[in-house]
């Protein structure tokens with residue numbers, strides 16, 4: 001098929017791969033349309049990734065930020081949900097194949113398979129420096145953080161104890177900043193008075209960033225504020241030096257080695273292999289370079305959206321890899337599919353509307369950048385909180401999350417401090 005190939009006039013079988021922000025929005029927007037939609041995801045739940053760091057740092061429970069996809073789509077009789085991992089796309093036969101061998105035909109395909117963290121060619125660092133993308137990642141990090149405090153309480157060797165009480169976060173984008181601030185709160189506030197040998201408040205939280213400021217996508221004055229707020233919480237911020245090595249014992253950067261039992265990776269993303277499935281060109285992060293109507297080059301019946309695609313944002317660079325962009329793309333694709341059904345095949349370029357950037361620092365400060373207005377401090381924290389509660393799904397979760405945050409804000413106590421699913425490899429790692 002070439003770029004000039006015509007899209008199908010009857011895209012009745014729509015297959016959406018991935019029920020993250022982009023895929024779920026596309027499915028929702030096709031509810032009750034004259035199409036049969038099949039949503040395939042390798043997980044049974046839709047995940048609200050912006051609050052994943054709160055599971056990793058014992059603030060929220062897993063079920064407060066994830067919902068069964070089947071339940072979310074239950075009311076739409078034209079939408080079918082399948083649990084399965086897609087492994088390939090046959091663009092000639094117009095089918096996708098899952099890992100367990102099922103072949104699913106499509107007229108229109110929407111690939112919304114997201115991204116994962118990337119280690120810049122150092123995948124061997126992953127066991128020592130897990131990233132944060134899935135609920136399993138979050139509970140792994142939570143387990144490591146809490147286990148490190150437990151082991152420190154029983155560790156007679158002061159050097160080893162210091163390493164157990166050292167938490168290194170690599171990458172100072174919103175996730176790195178949020179994780180660092182919350183671990184500092186956990187150590188100085190939540191765990192206060194609970195240990196008999198160690199003082200959790202002596203824990204070192206080190207945030208390492210290769211660039212020259214934290215929150216590089218925000219306005220410089222907000223970056224500077226965020227750094228000051230982190231330092232006030234006791235976080236050591238190290239800028240301008242990329243990490244050279246991660247091992248079971250710590251990290252090497254700026255020509256020195258810092259002993260740390262817990263390292264968290266919050267730098268770099270790698271898109272899902274959608275570009276390989278389609279054999280189309282990708283950028284350095286593996287994102288499909290899509291046409292401005294979000295179709296894959298040469299495949300007018302295949303849309304690629306969200307974190308697994310890259311598309312120009314007019315003269316403002318590229319559309320950012322954030323949840324609102326994925327959602328807007330999901331809605332755009334659904335509208336295009338409906339227009340095609342009505343016989344309108346004119347290309348519909350995607351236009352992105354940026355609402356703003358938000359990030360929290362600990363439990364009482366945040367920065368919000370809406371372009372025309374920039375806020376920082378407690379007011380920004382409230383705005384951040386309200387925005388996130390608004391975007392959560394379901395009244396019960398909104399109330400539960402709001403209650404957890406208010407409770408933490410007042411008492412410092414975090415209810416989700418559970419060490420679960422210990423595995424032998426990790427036990428060795430934290431010895």
Ligand SMILES: Cc1cc2nc3c(=O)[nH]c(=O)nc-3n(C[C@H](O)[C@H](O)[C@H](O)COP(=O)(O)OP(=O)(O)OC[C@H]3O[C@@H](n4cnc5c(N)ncnc54)[C@H](O)[C@@H]3O)c2cc1C
Nearest residue numbers: 018020021022042049050086113114306307321322323326
């Ligand atoms: C820790 C973290 C914090 C973030 N914080 C923010 C924030 O504060 N604000 C913000 O706007 N954005 C934030 N983001 C980014 C935002 O979450 C992403 O931009 C958004 O999720 C992209 O949506 P998506 O639909 O492209 O992919 P995703 O939401 O990642 O969904 C992809 C889906 O595809 C499924 N999938 C993947 N591969 C396959 C396969 N082979 N077969 C079947 N299913 C598959 C996955 O299971 C998943 O459900 C954050 C991301 C992370 C990781």
